[in-house]
Amino acid sequence: MPQYDAAAVRERLTAERDRLRSDIYERTEGAEAVLPVDPLNDSGGMASDQADDADAMADAERNQAIIRNSQALLEQVNAALARLDAGTYGICANCGKEINPRRLERAPYATLCIDCQAKLER
Numbered sequence: 057m058p059q060y061d062a063a064a065v066r067e068r069l070t071a072e073r074d075r076l077r078s079d080i081y082e083r084t085e086g087a088e089a090v091l092p093v094d095p096l097n098d099s100g101g102m103a104s105d106q107a108d109d110a111d112a113m114a115d116a117e118r119n120q121a122i123i124r125n126s127q128a129l130l131e132q133v134n135a136a137l138a139r140l141d142a143g144t145y146g147i148c149a150n151c152g153k154e155i156n157p158r159r160l161e162r163a164p165y166a167t168l169c170i171d172c173q174a175k176l177e178r
């Protein structure tokens with residue numbers, strides 16, 4: 057018997073997937089509109105322009121990092137949904153034991169039991 061409520065898990069993962077998708081969409085669409093244009097400050101000198109550029113670059117890089125992170129998470133969520141469909145959800149991909157339900161509660165897309173995860177991180 058599964059130790060988890062498949063319908064509840066699916067609902068949670070689907071909500072997470074939708075949230076990540078819209079977050080990635082907003083960040084990728086928004087990234088193009090974020091280029092700073094300030095015609096009033098055209099004669100403001102190189103130094104401040106470069107500072108603005110540097111800020112914009114830092115923002116873009118931070119945004120990229122968040123997008124990459126969200127995409128990686130999205131893949132894990134999709135993989136978890138696929139395991140749910142395949143009936144292998146909640147089973148450790150390494151040792152085949154059931155993953156502790158409390159662990160799944162905290163990390164619904166975990167693929168390893170706590171022991172295997174600990175071994176991996178050691």
Ligand SMILES: [Zn+2]
Nearest residue numbers: 148151169172
């Ligand atoms: Zn394991």
